[in-house]
Amino acid sequence: MTTWIVVITLAVLVIALLAIGGWAIQTANRLDRLHVRYDLSWQALDGALARRAVVARAVAVDAYGGGPQGKRLAALADAAERAPRSAREAAENELSAALAMVDPASLPVALVSELADAEARVLLARRFHNDAVRDTLALRERPAVRMLRLGGTAALPTYFEIAERAETTPAVSRRVSARVVLLDETGAVLLLGGSDPAIADTAEGAAPRWWFTVGGAVQQGETLQEAAAREVAEETGLRVDADQMIGPVWRRDAVIEFNGSVIRSQEMFFVHRTQRFEPSPDGRTGLERSYIHGYRWCDETMISELVASGEAVYPVQLGELLAEANELANELANAVADARGGVPRRQLQSIR
Structure with missing residues (x-):
């Protein structure tokens, strides 16, 4: 009788370990896919921000010519493009603030449309990126995932919070x-x-x-x-x-x-x-x-x-x-x- 109890106990333990192992492998694979999605979302956001910087330099010329305000706007666009990830939010917010002060009436209609399109792309890319961050964090922060270190050594993803004008470019x-x-x-x-x-x-x-x-x-x-x-x-x-x-x-x-x-x-x-x-x-x-x-x-x-x-x-x-x-x-x-x-x-x- 004792032998049967030991056998049954071992069988239960093996089944439990296999179940935990299967769950851990599945979760690790899902985390890997989420991290890939996070990386791709950042690349898309980085590209949208870079395009906005290009448009901002064109706006600087048309809105302000060679004046101080135009030079400042172009400089802010350059700084936003070159900023490291840790300082990118602040640099992009400064650029957003400067673009918000531009009078659309001072720009050609084609450039107004191009700026609106660039801002809209940034808006969508940022929301897609932050959705990826939210989903990844939701899984990474589960107690079992943290205890088993299924996230590996990858750094926690971070939200990207900047203020940008929506498609309607509100004042x-x-x-x-x-x-x-x-x-x-x-x-x-x-x-x-x-x-x-x-x-x-x-x-x-x-x-x-x-x-x-x-x-x-x-x-x-x-x-x-x-x-x-x-x-x-x-x-x-x-x-x-x-x-x-x-x-x-x-x-x-x-x-x-x-x-x-x-x-x-x-x-x-x-x-x-x-x-x-x-x-x-x-x-x-x-x-x-x-x-x-x-x-x-x-x-x-x-x-x-x-x-x-x-x-x-x-x-x-x-x-x-x-x-x-x-x-x-x-x-x-x-x-x-x-x-x-x-x-x-x-x-x-x-x-x-």
Whole structure:
């Protein structure tokens, strides 16, 4: 009887090992195909961006002639073409911003059409590339895949996030925003999770998600501090006096593609510390309800983990700047306790 038990146990183990091995081989092959797709999608995106740079140089000549603006646009196109992968997003965003400032009326109709076609190709190639990144990461991040190291030594694929004009070449709007690094008693920051309401989820997967700090556009007649306090109340339900906001301490200039528009945004960041709480969506606008899907309190390590897993966090430098934000909050707490007034004003720092 004991012998039969041993035989049956060994048979079960062999069958289990064969099943695991078969699954692992199948998954490894699928990962290999996904990585090939990712590589090909990057090549297609790189080609679309290169073509846009060529068109941008032609636009520089027709729109500005030999003037300084034309030379700057041509230089930005050259820089975008030569930029390494790590700096490509920033270089392409600068080129996007410069192209957005060109008046179509200053260009021949044929060149306007060529520019629109180049922008449309970049738009499609970027979405195809980011779809490949999403699908590859979804499989690479499964616990069993990571435990068995089925992804091998290949680096995790990364999204390519730039703002480009859609086929209809919408006008670039400009806005000033007040954003708040809302800290809890442990030093963690509140991040909201969202997606572009103009990009719907499909059967193949959800629209790209990203994480961002609380904040929004400054309304007419508001100060930056008032806008920051209002946005905190609207998006989280927390009521804060405007004069309790520390800052602005950072400034971020960005070109953002959102809800079918291209926005040139100047973001001014404030710092505020509170006890950890559960944000309420009750005060959010209809638009905010459509694109904010969740929240989480994150320390520097958690932010790094989000980025490593392929999720975008804005501002990009938030993780490395979190210690500075906490230092500012501590300075204010100490100043209030000592009845010394507010935190000494610091020079506004430009961030990404």
